[in-house]
Amino acid sequence: MKRGLKYLGLTLALCLALPGCRDAEFATALDGSAGPLVIYPDYKEVTIPANIAPLNFRYAMQGVRQAKTTFTLGGRSVTLRGAEVEWRLRDWKTFMADAAGQTVTVSAEAVVDGQPVSDQWSFYVSEDAIDGWLTYRLIEPSYQMYNEICIMERCIENFDETTISDYKHTDNACMNCHVHGQSRGDYSLFYIRGPKGGAILNQNGKLRKLTLNAPGMLSGTVYGELHPAGRFGVFSTNVILPSFHTMAGKRMEVYDSASDLTVADFENNKMINVPHVARADKFETFPCFSADGRSVFYCVADTLPVPQRIHEVKYDLVRADFDPSTGRIGEQVDTVWSGRAHDASVCHPKASPDGRWLLFTVADYGTFPLFHTECMLYLTDLQTGETRPLDEIKGDKSDSYHSWSSNSRWFVFASKRGDGQYGKPYFCHVDADGRMTKPFVLPQRSSRFYVYNLKSFNVPDLGDASTGITVRDAARLFKSPNEAFSQAE
Amino acid sequence: MTVAEQSAITSLQASPKHTGARFLVRLARVNLVSGEDGAAQKYLNLLAKTLFYGKWARSMMPGQQDEATRSQLEAARAGLIRTDIVHQSDSPRHVLYALLEANPDNQVAREYLLCFDLMCYDLEQFMVDYARYPRPGRLYHEAILIWLSQHDRMTPNNVTSYGIDLSTVDRMNRFGRNPDGYKNTYWYYYLNGMYEAAKEEQ
Structure with missing residues (x-):
């Protein structure tokens, strides 16, 4: 016992003496908050839903000591001590119980490099709740290879995270992101790739594994969305090529050498292909349905040789009728926002579930904005037809894939702001007039999570309930035969 | 820089628990040279807490670098490509030209370019590239001798004009009699390549 204590003491002494065991903040936190006390994640002056998990953060400065943070709401106060401000879930829920519609003020005091520093900020708690479930793929930001991918589901009202599908149960297969239909937890789709893979469709909790491909199609389905009524899905088929940029700071460029649209009929296992959205002289991609399911929005560009002329590939955002009884996309195409006219390129349109916004x-160009620092989100008011860039929420790096909450008052998007390499889910409130609030990153149990995290959150997608899919379901489906689809007459 | 970053991330993926410190060092370096301070800071923050790389990471942290580190990074940045080319990593010739245009003294890019030609058995392209970016070396001299003999220009004057010693020609003749004795030569590599190509054609 005495000998054991001696070794323990020696280990502790060594540990204290080694620089590797010191826990100090060396960074200036490039993407931390403004103000005398820099915090990361930046939760200053944000608007949050009342049902969000605790906003844990840390003081991202060197030499912070004796930090004291007091949260005040309607005469009630909670004080947390330490440079890492991390709530107990129960305390946070109690504090936020009647916070909707009110502003929480935060006063902070600390000693920084021996000098006392104080700061004050607030955050507003919206009366609009956000859908409680978020799915995303966790992947290292590699450009050509993957290893140990998984699709996760996080309850954003707390810190519970479950795995929908992972590499361990699918022979380390690649898997693509999970998307909800109309933000419904019981209606969703994701892909497991490879010879045993397929599209995993979740309809009212019933899971099917489908081969969404038929003779004559360019490829299996890639990007797409599920129809609100449940019978159809609209997808793109793409021949995707990855390439590198030579300029420092620019990273990867992914482009299509060909792409078309197709519609899958899940009731009859048919692929409905029509020639006017499968033109050889056009790249058609990123289709989505309008909220009423009677239109399809998608992106279209002139076919050009790539990668030689990739900088000239500009996608327009267009709309076509969709017939929910036959699954056919109409021939008449209206331009919603012209990429060519604005010398820009459109990707990832998503209609809000209330039908108001797109x-x-x-x-600047192309079809893969993940490493385009200039890329940003635009909002079209489908009632007035007005489109505006969302300058007020733009980060210093790319803001790309986004998904609406079922009440159309919140959306989540993947942003590489800060480090430029690792995508993180940011939430933003939008009011009835389309006004945005400052986005905030998905809260984590540890305030240092994003320091240590070396995986990108890919395609964050909001759902109003848990999908209920488990890795066992994914493993069972992976081993089971696929349902074949054939070309519709 | 993207290719360097890509290979570092791939190595990181292959390392135990995906956390190899040497690859984080590489990623930090790449991002520092590229001017991506946010990404560099992320990797340096992780390394700052390690035993063997902590001191280095703290010295490289943006905003805390000394004069010598800053000038080292500036020198590395001066050699970066200034024109943007979208390319696939399996066809590096244009990228290597761009690197050499930015910095003609980039010996690594020069070697890669010449060796890429040799590995493709493309002696015509090699001679064009060698004329622009000459670099003395045994393998290159061996390749030049093949090209000269293919074009019936194997004269002492031509040979010496490339700085090749005439004893290398004798060595080439000996190789012709006993190829297996010269397995470390470009002649052997080229001969095997041609043999395989002829077999495939048949």
Whole structure:
């Protein structure tokens, strides 16, 4: 016992003496908050839903000591001590119980490099709740290879995270992101790739594994969305090529050498292909449905040789009728926002579930804005037809894939702001007039989570309930035969 | 820089628990040279807490670098490509030209370019590139001798004009009699390549 204590003491002494064991903040936190006390994640002056998990943060400065942070709401106060401000879930829920519609003020005091520093900020708690479930793919930001991918589901009202599908149960297969239909937890789709893979469709909790491909199509389905009524899905089929940029600071460029649209009929296992959205002289991609399911929005560009002329590939955002009884996309195409006229390129349109807004990403060119620092979100008011860039929420790096909450008052988007390499989910409130508030990053149990995290959150997608899909379901489906689809007459 | 970053991330993926410190060092370096301070800071923050790389990471942290580190980074930045080319990593010739245009003294890019030609058995392109970016070396001299003999220009004057010693020609003749004795030569590599290509054609 005595000998054990001696070794323990020696280990502790060594640990204290080694620089590797010191826990100090060396960074200036490039993407931390403004103000005398820099915090990361930046939760200063944000608007949050009342049902969000605790906003844990840390003082991201060197030499912070004796930090004391007091949260005040309607005469009630909670004080947390330490440079890492991390709530107990129960305390946070109690504090936020009647916070909706009110402003929480935060006063902070600390000693920084021996000098007392104080700061004060606030955050507003919206009366609009956000959908409680977020799905995303966790992947290292590699450009050509993958290893140990998984699709996760996080309850954003707390810190519970479950795995929907992972590499361990699917022979380390690649898997693509999970998307909800109309933000419904019981209606969603994701892909497991490879010979045993397929599109995993979740309809009212019933899971199917589908081969969404038929003779004559360019490829299996890639990007897409599920129809509100449940029978159809609209997808793109793409021949995707990755390439590198030579300029420092620019990273990867992914482009299509060909792309078309197709519609999958989940009731009859048919692929409905029509020639006017599968033209050889056009790249058609990123289709989505309008809220009423009677239109399809998608992106279209002139076919050009790539990568030689990739900088000239500019996608327009267009709309076509969709017939929910036959699954056919209409021939008449209306331009919603012309990429060519604005010398820009549109990606990832998504209609809000209330039918009012259309949110999309705009980059200088091409079809892969993830590493385009200039890319930003645009919002179209589908009632007035007005489109505006969302300058007020733009980060210093790319803001791309986004998804609406079912009440159309919140959306989540993937942003690489800060480090430029690792995508993180940011939430933003939008009011009835389309006004945005400062986005905030997904809260984590540890205030240092984003310091240590070396995986990107890919395609964050909001759902109003848990999908209920488990890795066992994914493993069972992976081993089971696929349902084949054939070309519709 | 993207290719360097890509290979570092790939190595990181392959390392135990995906946390190899040497690859984080590489990623930090790449991002510091590229001017991506946010990404560099992320990797340096992680390294700052390690035993063997902590001191280095703290010295490289943006805003805390000394004069010598800053000038070292500036020198590295001066050699970066200034024109943007979208390319696939399996066809590096244009990228290597761009690197050499930015910095003609970039010996690594020069070697890669010449060796890429040799590995593709493309002696015509090699001679064009060698004329622009000459670099003395045994393998290059061996390749030049093949090209000269293919074009019936194997004269002492031509050979010496490339700075090749005439004894290398004798060595080439000996190789012709006993190729297996010269397995470390470009002649052997080229001969095998041609043999395989002829077999495939048949």
